[in-house]
Amino acid sequence: MGHLTKSHTILIARTGQEPITLCLRPLPILIGAAIAFGIPLTWAGITVASIFQNNQQLTRRNQELSETATEVLSEINQLDAEIKTLKRRAGVSEDPSPEGDPEALNPSQTTLPQGGLPNTVPPETLLSLAKQRGNQLTDQLQQEVSPALEDTLAAEAHRKAAFPDGIPLQTDFRVSSEFGVRSNPFGRRNYEMHNGIDFVAPYGTPIHATADGTVTRSQNTGGFGKHVIIDHGYNYETLYAHMSELKVTEGQTIRRGDIVGLLGNTGRSSGPHLHYEVHRGQKPLNPRRYLKELSKMEQTSSAAED
Ligand SMILES: [Zn+2]
Structure with a gap:
């Protein structure tokens, strides 16, 4: 370490001119260089690492979103099946063809494979699908199923009231x-x-x-x-x-x-x-x-x- 602290003199001789004298102290130069290059390099390293980490977090978040969306969609599919049962019971006929733009993504025609959709479908698409499907089911429930079911239940209650039930005497017999x-x-x-x-x-x-x-x-x-x-x-x-x-x-x-x-x-x-x-x-x-x-x-x- 001793030679780093000593100062070195470099003499540059020039023809017909005064020589240039450079007095160098290696340690301060090394420290300076370390500061000049080291900090940016370290910073760059940290930035790259954090970008990489952020990317990983994003991927994880995306995966989680996809999973959530898939779960929501399969729950909606179950709901759909239950609503179909209710509709059958309430005597509401199935619509032969859904209205709207045939080119548009039609959620009612989307069937989910067992185990969910492939990961390649972006979560935004899945979520908007789920939202559309949810709205459709709400409409169906409110406009068709509920009124029809109320009629059916009223008829059932009426039939039940008309069904001979119990004993015609209310005392000991x-x-x-x-x-x-x-x-x-x-x-x-x-x-x-x-x-x-x-x-x-x-x-x-x-x-x-x-x-x-x-x-x-x-x-x-x-x-x-x-x-x-x-x-x-x-x-x-x-x-x-x-x-x-x-x-x-x-x-x-x-x-x-x-x-x-x-x-x-x-x-x-x-x-x-x-x-x-x-x-x-x-x-x-x-x-x-x-x-x-x-x-x-x-x-x-x-x-x-x-
Ligand atoms: Zn008798």
Whole structure:
């Protein structure tokens, strides 16, 4: 290091002229050179490194965006499928051809392969695709599916209200005779078809309609005595027989639970009871199928007796 700190004198001789004397100190020169060239070089190095890093970050960010866009698009595709199901259920027909510029990118015709789109599709395209698709689905939901579904649900609710459901008595009772072939309680023939269920309860117990409908018969005739028939629509009818008193008139609109009459012993009856029938398409059905509550109550009461 010693020679670096010493100063060196360089003598440049020129013909016919004074010689030039240069006095050099190597260390300050080296430091100067290091400062003059080193800093820019280091700076350039840092800049290049940071550009490279930024580039890597951008690529990563781009990849993340692409992945997000792909996820959004496949979620939208799932939504689309669900909306199609809803539309089918609501009775909305599929549009044969979407309107608009045929040259334009049509999101509804874009199907995503399993595992997403290839990475070559720029995320901006994917995102704008997702946005278009999202808007389309929102329109479909608001303008077609929702109103149609509301209609369908209203019709379903109406049908449900018209569906004979539950027990026509709201007090304690017992079932004395089931639907089906039974031995004849009046003894003329050995067996007969019993088209309903018999409920035994105290004379005068209120009898309730098991679904919404219109009273098509309220009269005292034949073997049924004082009886009521309600038409519930959708081919369903119910019949309540042997009543002591009729509480409705023909043509009257009925809600489920309304009192149609009082339990009695009129017509071909061997004691106070309600004979209850459920018909579909004019054919008697086993009312047990419409008395889920009855099985529940019987299970509870038999459990209580144990
Ligand atoms: Zn009966």
